[in-house]
Amino acid sequence: MIRASNILRVGFALAVWCGAALAADPLPPEKIGVATAPVPTPHRLYLTDLQIAHITDGVVHIVDGQSFKYLGMFSTGLFGITALTSDSSEMLVASTYYTKRNRGDRFDQLEAFDTKTFALKKEIQIPAKHAMALPYKGTIAPSVDDAWVFIQNATPLSSVTVVDHKAWKVTAEIPTLGCWIVLPSQSNPRRFATLCGDGTLVTVTLNEKGDSATQARSEKLFDAEKDPLFVQGERVGDSYYFVSYEGNVKVINVGGDVAKVEDAWSLVDDADKKAGWKPGGYQLQAVHAATKRLYVGMHDAAKNGSHKNPAKEIWVFDLATKKRIQRAPGSNSIAMALTKEAKPTLYAYDGINLNFVRYETAPELKPVASGDKVGDFAGLIETH
Amino acid sequence: MIRASNILRVGFALAVWCGAALAADPLPPEKIGVATAPVPTPHRLYLTDLQIAHITDGVVHIVDGQSFKYLGMFSTGLFGITALTSDSSEMLVASTYYTKRNRGDRFDQLEAFDTKTFALKKEIQIPAKHAMALPYKGTIAPSVDDAWVFIQNATPLSSVTVVDHKAWKVTAEIPTLGCWIVLPSQSNPRRFATLCGDGTLVTVTLNEKGDSATQARSEKLFDAEKDPLFVQGERVGDSYYFVSYEGNVKVINVGGDVAKVEDAWSLVDDADKKAGWKPGGYQLQAVHAATKRLYVGMHDAAKNGSHKNPAKEIWVFDLATKKRIQRAPGSNSIAMALTKEAKPTLYAYDGINLNFVRYETAPELKPVASGDKVGDFAGLIETH
């Protein structure tokens, strides 16, 4: 009886309100709804946040870099690793679930969130081995044509799960013992390379079905002991630009059967070395192919263990001349990414103030604006 | 081959270390282990933390009130509601799960954590209706003899799930429409009362098997409109001490078939009223039966909506004379609890600094020490 009488009462009250509305123009009754995601721009930023203090509750924050307005989020769960598809239409997430939240049976999934609607588009179970890693670029990666998704595994033994993106099924698990990070090739979408602990790269080439692969190990291309490469590679065609702990650039081509070094040079001169300037951060550099620019987060007085320090400065190099052409304030950057534009904007993530800083890149690199705090334990930016 | 050779290498290295150990007394190799939970004392504090910014990751923090040392935690998940058993041997938690963390199929569980070992002792599925409420006392409650566990439900329709604690099975779901909070009786462990929106209390009496119940509604015992009772009731025998928004005490006996008011008086005199002193907080009062003391968190300049404000002062009342006998600093208390001792200690949780404050209660109430920050969105203290 309670229900019926209340409906009458509510109905009466609403009728009264409606009468009032006509008489004196109060605010009209409103309808609740769900917002439509805004049309993406090149300045839309995706920030992957591990949330270490609440490890099962990872997210990707979606922010408009022009207004720094918060647009929404994707839930990524326990050590979710993330990558935009090459066409930016989906955010790919590999994550781990337990049937009882923190316990029970483990299962892993690859999930695709629609960047147009922010809704979960599709999901598929994958081998329960996905690398529970901080969000480094290349822990998960689409092929350049988005036909394949490559997912780093660690049990801690390394392997790579291959997913046919169109058929949306797992086709293979490729053992890559002692190697880490997927580096897709541009010229051959069924090929990727991976960095190995002995200083070699292993190049994996899948067959057409993606269910078997050949592997070829390069010569030793870097010294993993004395001058390790940061795993954050910036791709231009088939070439990946890496920087090393000691401040050397190495350009490695992954287009062929076997990876090879194309070029190598140093970011630091004798004076820089004396002051201890070295690269540091998580996503610590960015490359823009058209304008031939390399941006690297640097800190001075570097010492054993400072290689993840926030940037004191961001150094700008001309890839043609291999010369430093500018030093800009570092904004405590621990992650940075360029917009995919002919005249790019650089976005840095300040690891101390936990906010985005926008830099114009021309005529020279310059911080121009910063947003409010976003994220708690974030380390990877992607631009739409 | 890698594995075998490494085992040899590690073996060799360890042999070398052992040699060194004998020669010059370096630190010996250590063994990893899991700590044993300390023996509980009356000063062990359990703090239920909803973690609203990470709603699936709720916890109970366990802290030693004497040293303020952090002892461990229980995971309580999504809006887990909690209660110590009457013998303090278990922390009971009713929580909600989804098969895919944030989505999928919902199921609810009652879980019992062992306060001796901090391990999950047992779990059972319960109707998927548990009240997703802030951690108010009485959202879940054991009977005084620990034979039964009563769990508040909300769909939002109210009901109470009854669990046979020894048999560890659900025996009934009792509809309690429009009512909220379980108030177990001492004299009859199969009886509880609940506060209803029309100002009555409904008394529920279970049969011996706990699978059916009779209900009796009291007369109107309080004015839910003009002077609502805070739901935090402090039990002495069959009597619950409540305070109201306007600062009145109401003592309600739930021992009989029908609840009745035993006593009622005011916390505030005319001068207090003029200054706007009113009770406020979440777990806003505590009663000590042996010493006949009531402690209430109070704030002045109260206004509509200030009833959850942290305490500016804690007022002490003598239950025999119904007089205020002391005003002590409030420590921004939003929750407080007494140790279960003949000469009790009061612990308050500072809702602004997010730490515990210890008060001696004799010869008078006085804050004597405070701990480090613990918790993010906590609102309920229990003492062992």
Place this chain on the structure above:
Amino acid sequence: MKWFDEFFERQARAVAQKTSRRSALTKISRALVGTAFLLPVLPFARVAQAAHGGGAAPDAKLDPMNDTHCEYWRYCSLDGFLCTCCGGSVTKCPPGSQASSVTWIGTCHNPDDGRDYIVSYNDCCGIASCGRCFCNANEGERPGYRLSVHNDVNWCMGNESSIYHCTVSVVLGVSGGAG
């Protein structure tokens, strides 16, 4: 006005489901003096805010017409994250979330037109906690035995996923027809 009819029916059902009294619709007058809420950055500021709210001097930055601040007039009984800071708006849930099927209700004074309005606080559900712009206001808020005006429960409770994300504030109408 089809949307309005549907809206009316849905709200009436929702209200009927969760209250056994007409209390939800009772006009509760709003004290304007001293309602200067801080804009909290962290969740625990809910209490800091509540504390400072008591008798704090009005602050010029606290604009009752700014819907990303706690002191926005509609938020007088809102306990949660503002959807306006989470990718939604005052009345719209962020993309990818779902509006709650049941709600609690407040009565808030609009300083712009001098009227008191019934506001429905719908939680938005199904994605991880937003964690931004936490507010905790409690005008007219009552304990759980008056569930329809209680804000210390998860109003995503009736949804397919009851994961709480943020809260919107939807005007249902003028309070008690007094506007």
Place this chain on the structure above:
Amino acid sequence: MKWFDEFFERQARAVAQKTSRRSALTKISRALVGTAFLLPVLPFARVAQAAHGGGAAPDAKLDPMNDTHCEYWRYCSLDGFLCTCCGGSVTKCPPGSQASSVTWIGTCHNPDDGRDYIVSYNDCCGIASCGRCFCNANEGERPGYRLSVHNDVNWCMGNESSIYHCTVSVVLGVSGGAG
């Protein structure tokens, strides 16, 4: 010495499982100067700490023998929550959690005896993140292709529950037999 034999075998297996090189056991000298880490309260302080660590003046409060502070000597490559703040100890996981079956390794200088020690950083697993005393030190830390000396992965990965809670620091022995 049965416990030691078991320990030896278990550690040897664990190390063998996760590294393809002897690098884990390579002595990495520890720079003592300027290793003044702050004691962070919030997770994001990992980076603040890292930033301030660079060239900061020594602080009397930063005691390398206090095991609830980031600058405790064993924590030279620890990235996570200190179990000493979570109900455990330097070598023991908090009650109710499980020690990780695989680990990463650091080489840390003990100022008390002047020796460098191999330290195994075991994560403790199976209960929600502790969230207290976050530290991020990276001496000798290497990228994921040297997984056994990499601290940006979840070393609970091999456990029945891989939920990360906190990290302990277990002395395996003197580095390179040089002690």
